[in-house]
Amino acid sequence: IRARAVWSDVNYPLFYGYVESWPMTWVNGVDARVNVGLVDGFKVFAVKRLNVNYAAEKSDVRIGNVLDDVFWTLGAAWVLDSATNSQLDTTTILGPVGDRLLMQGQTTIQATILVDAVAIQHLQDVALAENGLLFMGGDGAVVFYDRHYKYRPEYAVSKGTFGDAVGELHYSDLELAYDDADIWNEIRMGRVGGVVQTVSDSTGSQLNYWPRTLAQEDLLADSDFEMADRANWMLARYKNPTPRITAIAFEGADVALWPQLLGREVGDRITVRRRPQGGTLIEGDYHIEA
Numbered sequence: 365i366r367a368r369a370v371w372s373d374v375n376y377p378l379f380y381g382y383v384e385s386w387p388m389t390w391v392n393g394v395d396a397r398v399n400v401g402l403v404d405g406f407k408v409f410a411v412k413r414l415n416v417n418y419a420a421e422k423s424d425v426r427i428g429n430v431l432d433d434v435f436w437t438l439g440a441a442w443v444l445d446s447a448t449n450s451q452l453d454t455t456t457i458l459g460p461v462g463d464r465l466l467m468q469g470q471t472t473i474q475a476t477i478l479v480d481a482v483a484i485q486h487l488q489d490v491a492l493a494e495n496g497l498l499f500m501g502g503d504g505a506v507v508f509y510d511r512h513y514k515y516r517p518e519y520a521v522s523k524g525t526f527g528d529a530v531g532e533l534h535y536s537d538l539e540l541a542y543d544d545a546d547i548w549n550e551i552r553m554g555r556v557g558g559v560v561q562t563v564s565d566s567t568g569s570q571l572n573y574w575p576r577t578l579a580q581e582d583l584l585a586d587s588d589f590e591m592a593d594r595a596n597w598m599l600a601r602y603k604n605p606t607p608r609i610t611a612i613a614f615e616g617a618d619v620a621l622w623p624q625l626l627g628r629e630v631g632d633r634i635t636v637r638r639r640p641q642g643g644t645l646i647e648g649d650y651h652i653e654a
Contacts, residue, residue, distance in 0.1 A: 376626035380504025409484035423469030527637030548578035
């Protein structure tokens with residue numbers, strides 16, 4: 365099943381998935397109703413067990429190999445190469461593959477022997493080792509972003525400014541959090557078969573907020589040096605609380621909003637502003653999580 369919206373003659377894909385069930389009920393014994401149960405591609409990966417050996421390879425390559433072994437595909441491409449007398453280039457793809465969008469990974473994943481492993485779990489383990497993003501796009505493609513994606517040109521620039529002033533995209537409400545949910549002042553990072561790298565802020569954050577441990581000790585990365593860098597980065601990021609906007613909500617029919625509401629995807633960067641009455645501007649750039 366595909367779901368899409370059309371606004372101002374532009375098609376926006378919202379969902380591409382599969383029917384899981386057709387449960388039938390009858391209201392008052394007469395009117396038939398079916399609430400169709402839908403799933404996306406993650407269900408396909410959840411029901412496949414892998415028995416395969418993988419060599420050491422970059423995270424995006426591993427994800428691509430797992431997708432191949434699950435026989436994952438949604439689209440097709442017409443590929444011309446020298447054997448078929450391509451006139452455009454040595455090898456030319458005339459149509460999108462359509463089933464995956466994988467950024468080049470930064471982390472090398474260890475050589476792995478999988479025995480009856482659930483495919484989705486291994487994909488998520490690879491994404492965790494990379495500290496990247498793995499999700500299903502609205503068009504049904506598997507999307508994998510490396511950990512540096514936020515600094516790439518297409519994601520480093522805000523795609524829209526949401527606020528409460530003239531010229532900004534108006535929201536009806538926002539959630540502002542300032543809590544201890546993301547305070548971590550002892551970080552333990554380790555790879556499978558490696559030495560756990562531990563860093564802490566015992567003279568600052570732990571005195572203020574008590575010791576709080578974040579441990580990821582069985583990552584599939586192949587470098588202790590990378591684990592040390594990761595631990596130091598996460599300590600700097602999470603040792604102190606910071607105010608953050610966790611969600612924004614919309615009501616009404618402001619026509620300027622529809623291209624944003626329909627066209628944004630997980631990982632997109634936006635700017636959010638709030639001007640409290642009698643207060644100072646609260647502003648920040650955020651990456652959409654849901």
